[in-house]
Amino acid sequence: MLYNAYELNRALLTSASAWASVTAEILNNPAMPFGYAGFSPVIASALDVFAHAAAPRGKPDFGIESVLAKGADWPVTESIVLRRPFGNLLRFSHSGLPHNAPKLLIVAPMSGHYATLLRGTVARLLETNEVYITDWADARMVPIEAGTFDLDDYIDYLIGYLEHIGPGTHVLAVCQPSVPAFAATAVMGEARHPCRPASLTLMGGPVDTREAPTSVNDVAVTRPLSWFRHNVIATVPLGYPGAGRRVYPGFLQLTGFLSMNLQSHMMSHYQMFMHLVTGDGESADSTKRFYEEYRSVCDMTADFYLQTIEHVFQKHSLPKGEFVHRGKPIDPHAIVDTAILAIEGENDDISGIGQTRAALKLTPALSDDRKEYFLAADVGHYGIFNGSRWRTKIAPVVENFIATHRAREQLHAVA
Structure with missing residues (x-):
């Protein structure tokens, strides 16, 4: 009933959004002189804001056409290099990279948003790295015949992606996948x-x-x-490829995040409204672009979501040494030669200070010279991987860390 009620509400809002958009365009048309009189600009701006807020959204494109590297713009090539039911592996590259550029796997969160939320992360690191990213699927679009997907499967997918990319790959996990990425590293470390x-x-x-x-x-x-x-937890209704699959709907995740900072989101829309009233379309478009991405949500499988709640947030299985993969305990002591960098934001209201740094404490067999910690000043959760501070302050730390330990591994291989 939950999902069906949402679909009905979405259908109504889609219709209302279309009418609001058409009316706003009419009022803003230069050929309509009455659009400049009285309250018409205010009404048109209000309708535009509503139309944008209520419009349906699908999966966005990365849309990274070029990157600036070595003082030149290089066209970017995006390709799917491995197809899996619950998530493809994407590769980004450009001809300005050296033939031996570092290979970097970015593990995107499976937390209600698409991997395109990390568009800025990919674009910045693509300047110096051959970048791969996990492009997780919307669970409602995966036929039920494809089977289930849980934490064990997530870890297996990461291992499979690393096997496809090959030895010497560096991994960067943003937010939620920090736990399964750490677990996959331990599993692979124990198996050498x-x-x-x-x-x-x-x-x-x-x-x-x-x-x-x-x-x-x-x-x-x-x-x-x-x-x-x-x-x-809801059941995907008829009309979707994944009909009958049990999921945690993306719209619930979005509702939760919006309610956490409701006043801030309301102020953003009010400012967008004022920008439209005053004719500042550029500033209004900037806010629109952010919310077009932010409101593009996807479903997670019920198994993965519930196991994450249970083991990551309730039982703290990884730090307590009780996390298992395919029935076998995960041993952080097995991480002996994978260098670890923990990055946190000073103003992060989703993952508090110390939650990520804990990974450094969980790896006693890893030497201190292979561990590094960076606290980004005046940065919130999304600022860790997007925005100006990410590009100028945080990304260089990641690049230097990769370069340092890549050189170390190459020296060790020669010796």
Whole structure:
């Protein structure tokens, strides 16, 4: 019933959005002189804001056409190099990269948004790296015949991606995938897998949510797992390829994030309205672009979502040494030669300070010269991987870390 009610509401809003958009265009048409009189500009701006807020959204494109590197613009090539039911592996490259450029796998969150949320992350790191990214699928679009997808499958997918890319690959995990990326590294380390990560960068991830709990953590621990199973899990309705699949709907995730900072989001839309009233279309378009991405959401499989709530937020299985993969305990002591960089934002209200840094404490067999920590001053959660501070302050730390340990590994291989 939950999903069906949402679909009905979405259909109504889609129609209303279309009418609002058409009316706003009529009022803004230079051929309509009455659009400049009285309250017409205000009405047109209000309708434009509503039309944008209520419009349906699908999966965005990365749309990275070129990057600036070595003082020149280089056309970017985007391709799918590995297809899997629950997530493809994408590759980004350009001819300005040296033939031996570092290979970097970016693990995007499976947390309700598409991998395109990391568009800025990819574009910046593509300047110096051959970039791969996990392009997770919308669970409602995956036929039920494809089977289930849980934390074990997530870890297996990461291992499979690393095997496809090959030895010497560096990994960067943003937010939620910090835990499964760490687990995959430990599993591959214990097996002495030749394709285990050369380095692992964890950014704003919930490795140990007992450190500086945030409101997101509080929501996960104040209710039993059964509450989540009975109240936020829904069945994909008919009309989608994944009809019948049990999922945590993306629209619920979006609602949760919007409610956390409702006043801020309302102010952003009010400012967009004022920009439109005064004719500042450029500023209004900037806000629109952000929300077009922010409101593009996808569903997660129920198994993956519930296991994440249980093991990451409620039981703290990884830091307590109780996390398992395919029935076998995960041993962080097995990480002995994968360098680890932990990055946190000073103003992160989703993953508190210390939650990501905990990864450095969990790896006693890893020498201190292979560990690094960076606290980004005056940066919130999304600022860790997007925006000006990411491009100028944080990305260089990641690049230097990769370069340092890549050179070290090459020297070791020669010796």
